[in-house]
Amino acid sequence: MVSLLAVVGILVAAFVGFNIGGSSTGVAFGPAVGSRLVRKATAAGLFSVFALAGAWTIGRNVIATMSDGIVPAAQFSPAAGVGVLFFTGFSLLISNIYGVPASTSMTAVGAIVGLGLATGSLNEALMFTIVSAWIVAPLVGFAIGAVIGRYVYPQLDARLSFTRLQRQLIQVDRSGRLPRLHLNPNASSRDLVASFLVLGIACYMGFSAGASNAANAVAPLVGNGTVDTSQGVLLAVAAISLGGFTIARRTLATVGEGITDLPILAALIVSTVGATIITVLSYLGIPASLAVSTTCCIIGLGWGRASRAVTLAELATPSVEPEPGPGLSTGALAAPSVADDDTGGTTVGDIASGETEEPATPPKETPTVPPIGEEDIEELTAEDLFDPAATSRIVFLWVATPALSVVGSYVLFAFLL
Template identity: 70%
Template sequence: MVTALLVVGLFVAAFVGYNIGGSSTGVAFGPAVGSRIVGKVTAAALFTVFALLGGWTVGRNVIDTMSSQIVPASQFTLATSVGVLFFAGASLLLSNLYGVPASTSMTSVGAIVGLGIATGSLNEAIMFRIVSAWIVAPLSAFLVGMVIGRYLYPHLDARFTFTRLESSLIRFDRTGAIPRPAFNDRATPRDILGSGLVLVIACYMGFSAGASNAANAVAPLVGNGSISVEQGILLAIGAIGLGGFTIARRTLATVGDGITDLPILAALIVSSVGATIITILSQLGIPASLAVSTTCCIIGLGWGRASRAVTLAEAASVATDPDVAQLDADAGPELSTGALGAESADDSPPSGPTVGTLAGTEAEQQAEAEQRQEVIEESDDAEVAPIGEEELDELAAESLFDPAATSRIVFLWVLTPTLSAIGAYVLFLLVL
C-alpha cells in the first residue's frame, strides 16, 4: 500500500511539474522564440537547464520552507502529501479552464495551510512572513515599474529597437568540412546586441522559475522523507522540462494572446523585475508568484509612462485642488497602462514589435516589420521630450488590460489558493 501511494505521489508531483513547465516556458522564452532568436526546441532545452540551475541552488531554500517550516515535516505522510499535491494540480486545471495563469506557489501553500489548520500544527510566524511578502512583492514590482516608466523607459525605447528576423539569428556555415556557427547575414550589430539581451533575460526567467516552482511539485514528498532534496529537484525539473518540450509549444506560439499591446522592451523590463523579485524571495525561502509580480510591474510601467505628461508639481496641484482636477479630467483622456502601447500622433507604429505581433501571422508580422523599419530609419537621432512636455493624447491609449478580464484574473488569483486551503482543511479534518 505504501509503495502504491508513493507511486501515486510521484505521478501527481510529475503532473504538477509538467503543467508548470508548459506555462512557464512560454512566459520566459516567448519573446526569444517570436523574434527568431532561438527555436522552440532550443528554448525548451535552455529553459530546462536554467530551471535546474535555479532549483538546485536557490530553490533548496523554498523546498525547506514548504517541506518543514509551514507545518512540521512529520505532518507530511504519504497520504497527506498526495492530498496537498492533488490540490496544487487541481488549481492548475482550474486556471487552464478559465485561461488564467494561477499562482502555483500560492495554491500549494494554501493546501499546506489547510493541512496545518486541520492538524493544529500551522506555524503562524512563518505564514505571517510569507503573506507579508505576498503583499510587499507586487507593490514593489508596481513601484519599480512606475519609476522606470516615468524616468527611464522613453530613453530606453529611443535607443533600443528589437526586430524580428526572417530566419534564425544563428545559422551553420556548411561550406567547410566542419559546419561552423555564424550569425544571420541580415543581422545588424544592433540585432545581435538586442537578441543577446532578450536571450539572457529569458534564461534568467528560467532560473527564477526553477527556483520558485521546484518546491511546488515535490516539497511534501521531501518533507516525509520519501525522496531526498536532490531527487526531488531532479524529479521536478525533469517534469518541468518535459512540459517545456511538449505542451509549451502551443504556449510559445500564442504567447501574445493576453498582452498583445505589450512591446518587447516592456516585456523584457517586467520579466527582469519580476524574476529579480522572485529570485530574492526564493533566496529567503519564501514561495511567491512570478505571474503576480510581473503583472503588477506591467501596470506600474504603463502608469509611469503615462504620467510623463505632467510634472510632479502639476500632479501635486491636481491632487490638492479639486477644481484643477475636474478641469484636467474634462480636458483629456485618463492616464492608463495603455501608454506602453500607444501610437504617436501621426499613427506611426511603435519602434519595436509587440509581443502580440510576434504571435501573429506571417503576413501581419511582415507588414509590421516594414512599417517599423521606416520609423527606425527616421528616429535614430530622435530626442525624448522632457517630463511635462509630452502630450497626454499621445501617451494615453486603450488600456492594456480589459477591466473585466483583469478583475477575473485577480479574483482567481485570490480564489484558487483560498479554495485550496478550504478543500485541504475539509479533507484532512475528515480523514486525519
C-alpha cells in the first residue's frame, strides 16, 4: 500500500516538474514561436518529445548522481524526499517572485547537500567535482561567447539575415476536400534554412532541458524507491509537458519582450553553446544550470562584440586616464556593420512584436566587416544586455538561493526530522 508521504512526494515532484516545464518551454521555443515557425501547442508538443528523449537517455546519469551519489539512497526516507522536493519547489517560487532564472539544479543539489551534512553522509569528493563544474561551466560559456563575439559573430552577422515571415512557414490549404500542407510561397531558401535552424536548436534545447531537469523533480523519489528510474522519467516529463501546454503559453507569448534586443543570430549561438555545455555535463552525470551557462554566454558574446573597438594590444595596455566606456548590451550584437542606414539584424523582440517585414529582395552584396580596432565604439554598445545592477542581483540570487536551500535543508533534517 502506498503511504501518504509517498503520495505527497509524487504530488510535490509533479509540482516541481510542472514549473520546470512552464519556464523551460518558453526559453527553448520562444524564438521559434515568435518567428511564426510553429504555434504554441506545437512548441509544447515538440518540447515534450525532446525533453523525454533527453531525460530517458543521458538524463538517467543525472538521476543516478542525485538519487544515490551525493548521499546514499538509504538517506532518502519518504519524509526526506518530500523535504528535498519542497526546497526545490521553493527555489522556483523565489525565482518567479524576483524574475530571476534561478538554477533549479543547483538548489535541488543544495537541498540534498543539507541532508548529507545533517546525516554525515555527504559524498564530499563528488560534491567537489559538481561545484567545480558549476564554476567552470559559466566561465566556459563566457569564454566561448567572447571569442565568437569578437572574431566570428561579425562575419556571421554580415552574411546571415533573419527576417520575419508575415504568415506561418507551413501553410494549410483548406480549399480542397482534404487540407493540404505547403510551404509559405514568400519564404526564400535563406528563410527556410534559418527557420529550420531555429526549430532544430529549440528541439536541442528541449533535449538538454529534459536531460538536466528531470532529476530535479524525481531524484528523491527514485532514491527512496517510491518509483524506479524509468517511472521517475515518465513522471517528470509528464509534469514538465503539462507545464509546457499550460503556463508556458504565457512565457512563450512574452519571451520576445523579455529579450527584445537580442538578435536571432545571437539567440541561436547562446542557445547552442548553453545546451551543449549542459548536455555534456548531463552525460557525465553532473547536474548544472542551463540558465546560468546561457546567461554567461550572452554576456561574453556582448563583451566580445564590444571589444572589437580595440586591439588586443590596446586591451592589454590601458591608458593612464581611461575614458569612461559605455556598458555592454545587445546593441553591441545588433550594431550596424557598415553603413549608417544598416539597421542591424532582426531581434527576437522585433519578431514577437511584428516590427519587421519580409524584404522585397534579398541583399545582393555581403557587407564588409571593419577590422578589429577600427569599429566605432558608439555603434558597438548600448545599455540593454549588461546592466551592472541587474547582473549583480542575478548573480547574488544564483549564489543565495542554493545557499538558503543548504541551510534550510540542514536545519530541517538536523533538528526537526
